[in-house]
Amino acid sequence: MTGARAAVASSIPQPLSRARINVIFGTVVLGMLMAALDSTIVSTALPTIVADLGGAGHMAWVVTAYLVAEAIATALAGKFGDLFGRKLIFQLSGAIFILGSIIAGMAHGMELLIIARAIQGLGAGGLMVTSMALIADVIPLRERGQYQGALGAVFGVTTVVGPTLGGLFTDHLSWRWCFYVNVPIAVIMILVAARTIPVVRNAVQPLVDxxxxxxxxxxxxxxxxxxxxxxxxxxxxxxxxxxxxxxxxxxxxxxxxxxxxVEEPMLPMRLFRSNVFTICSILSFIVGFAMLGAMTYLPAFLQYVKGVSATASGVQTLPLVVGLFTTSILSGTIVGRTGRYKFFPIAGTAIMAVGLFLMSTMDASTGFWLQSLYMLILGLGIGLAMQVLTIAVQNSVPYSDLGTATSGVTFFRTIGSAFGTTVFGTLYSNQLGPHLSSALMAAKVPPEIAQNPQTLRALPPEQAAPIIDAYATSIDYVFRWVVPVAVLGFLIAWLLKEVPLRDSSRGEAKDIGEGWAVPDSPDPGVQMERAIVRVLRKLRDNAVPEPGILAAAGSSLGKDEAWALGQVRMYQRLRGSVTVSDIAKTHWVPPELVEPVFEKAQRDGLVRLDGADLALTERGLREVDAVQAAWKHWLENQLGDWDLTDPEERALFDQSIDSIATKLLDEADRPDALPARG
CATH class of the missing domain: 1.10.287 (Helix Hairpins)
Known part of the structure; x- marks a missing residue:
């Protein structure tokens, strides 16, 4: 195991108050919201942007530049966060995002807008990765999963409701407000982050590829x-x-x-020896291809062909969103209960192909409910295929590669989205050019009229009809030619091997956020800790036998002394020394509240004073080691379905168990008289 992989955080942030944790979480949510929202918010504004700036042939790059830059930044931000601190990278990413948003809002040419979108994408990638990692830094271990799941769900929801918000801005303010709206939000986010987020860095600086x-x-x-x-x-x-x-x-x-x-590759080639990783990466590419490609060009169809406003075009894509989330939740629940997942990408890609084909038949005469049904079918297919791919990969790779493998699947989905938008755009532009030229000659109107949905709707029906038909034919052509991509995904999905799900993976499957979110940390130890905690979350609170642990350790300690010894041992490991005042400050209580516990431990010969510092006696050291060993043994019994025969995996498992046992002593076994952290 390399030094970077074995790295453990050098400084654990002080326990935070509940109010401060909530402020930090709200700040992190703002970062994730902006980053996710801007991947789709421009889709409904694109027709108006083209009408203002021209450059219809470059329309796809407004989305593609953002996605490619985001994928690159995602690969860099996690490592830079370890090098320089995630707080700094979070704030710097926010500043880059502000710069890109200002330039995009002020752009008076398509080329400058594309450059601005690339700058935005760099900031967005940093915001997404550091948002997930900051949750792991500041949220107590037992509560971390629900916060990370909520953050992942925010990412998913904002990604798919972006078109509606983009339409509202375009119709009621200006398309430029799709970008300007980020500026005040990001400024507030950076200022609040500066005051509330603690600084945490890794002990061993990672190697950046x-x-x-x-x-x-x-x-x-x-x-x-x-x-x-x-x-x-x-x-x-x-x-x-x-x-x-x-x-x-x-x-x-x-x-x-x-x-x-290289020692620390961005994407280790050994991952492709796994059938599950290889197939899921290909399917993630195809799902991203279909989802973002369709969501980028559906608003164009609705505005040019159906004649609806930008806002209405966003609202009318909601059936796709409803279908996507319905089957994401349903598939996650079923996989979590049964442990079987192969059926879902097979069914999902088949339904995607059907949905894309049906959408290729739409024209100006297609009724509202029929087009909604077609979009719903496409959404159902995407949701079935997407949710389980990340879970399947996380279940199949060694835990030492868990963060990297999750990043890999996310990377392929993002790149698939970029390629989908580009291929949709190329097919659309190549088809629209000759059709629109013929239509303009027949209608005898200048090209500027046809580029603007509002002026197109104002034309007499006999003039507008050939132009509308040109747009309908071109967009139908796009969807028809993407059907083979979904069919290819259907055939590839049959090659996916089904590996029985670990208990931790079953927990992930039920959380819709896991299907969307980037990993919280590339560090394998952090990933294994998180997986273990998911297993523990499935148990009832009273299923962790705290008194039984002390009995199993053969310890005569009470909960108060066990907690006190655990505190001293943890501080000695992390900082070398500790006083009663340090421990009281950590838990936001006056020293007088904890002093009796340590005085009792001193009378019992478990701790001694070295000046003002507390130190464990030999007996105290034996007692705390026995309690931690009992915790570890209990956890191993709960996680008995894992294969720990590989020496590297076993070492990682032991490291994670030791870390969790220490944190459980800190968070779970404190005396009842002490208030919970925060």
């Missing part, structure tokens, strides 16, 4: 540029397009070579 990240960024960007420019800016057989594709191949091959050699 800069070369690997640069190569994957170059390869993906060249591929997307080739797809975007092919047939529009340059002929498919031109030197530019062939050169871009060749550069992409070279960069991606070099990326694989680098990942096979």
């Amino acid at each position: 800069y070369l690997g990240i640069a190569l994957i960024a170059i390869g993906v960007t060249c591929l997307i540029l080739g797809l975007e420019w092919g047939g529009q800016e340059y002929a498919w057989g031109s030197a530019m397009i062939i050169g871009l594709f060749a550069a992409a191949v070279v960069a991606l091959v070099a990326f694989v070579a680098v990942e096979l050699r």
Whole structure:
């Protein structure tokens, strides 16, 4: 195990008051909300943006630039958080996001808007990763899961309701407010973070795979540029397009070579030896491809073809959202109860294919309820396929690779979204150009009229009809050609192996946030701790036999002395020394409240005073070690379904159990007279 993998936090944040924890959580939610929202908020505004700025051929890049930059920043932000502190990276990401939002709102050309969106994406990637990691830093162990799940759900909800909010801004203010609205929120977020979030860094600074990240960024960007420019800016057989594709191949091959050699790769190639990781990564790419591609171009269909406002186009995509969340929750519940998951990506990709095909038949005469049914079907399919992919991967890889594997699946979904938006855009632009030219000649109207949904609706029906048909034909063509992608996903899903779910993975499956969120930390120890705590959360509070633990340890200690010894041992490990005042300050109580506990322990020969510092006697050391060993043994019995024969996995497991046992002494076994933390 490498030094970075074995790293444990060098400084544990002081216990925080409940009010401060809630303020921090609210601040982190703001960061996640903005980052997730801006991936889709512009979709309903795109027709109006094109009408104002022109550049319809570059429309896809308004979304794609954001997603590619976000994927790159996601790979960097976790490591930078370990290097420089997550609080600093969170604030810096917020500042970058503000800069991108201001430039985007002020942009008077499509090129500048795309650059601004890339800047926004860099900030968004940092916000998402550090938001999840900050929860792990500041929330008490026993409560962490519910906060992380809520944060993941926020990410999911804001991603899919973005089009409606974008429509509201576009219709009632300006499309520029889709970006300006971020500025005051982000400023408040940064200021509150400066006052409330503690500074935590890792003891061992991680190695950052800069070369690997640069190569994957170059390869993906060249591929997307080739797809975007092919047939529009340059002929498919031109030197530019062939050169871009060749550069992409070279960069991606070099990326694989680098990942096979570096000590801490961004995406370890050994993960692809796992059938589950490989298949789930491909399916995540396809799900992202279909979801963001459809959500980007559905509003264009609704505004140009159906003649609805930007707000209404966002509202009318809600059946897709309803379907997605319904089957996400349903599939998670069923997987959590049965432990079987292979059926869901098979059924999901099949239903996605049906939904995309049905949507390719829509035109101006398609009724509201019928188009809603088609969107609902597509959403049902996406929800069935998406929720279980992350869970399946987390269940199948070694715990030493858990954070990296989760990041990998998230990365492939984000890149799939970027490719989906680009491919949808290329198909749309290549098809729309000739159709729209013919329609404009027939209608005898200038191109500017056709680019703006509002002016198009104002035309007489006989003039508007050929233009509307051009848009309908082009968007139907897009959905029809994406059907084979979903069919490919259906065929690939049959290759997925079904591995019996661990108890911790069953708990994750029931939490819709897990299907959306990026991992809270790439550190395998943190991931294993979180998995163990999920198992413990399934038990009733009184299922943790605190008095039984003391009896199993053969200890004559009461809960008060066991807590006191645990406090001294924990402080000695982390800081080397501790006083009664230090412990009282940690738990936000006056020293007079805890002094009797330590005086009793001193009379019983368990602790001694070294000046003002507390120290364990030999007897006290034996007692606390026995209690911690009893906790560890009890936890091992609860987690008996795990395969711990691999020496590296066993070492990681023992490290996590020791850490949790120490925290349980801190959080669970304090005397009843002491108030809970906060």
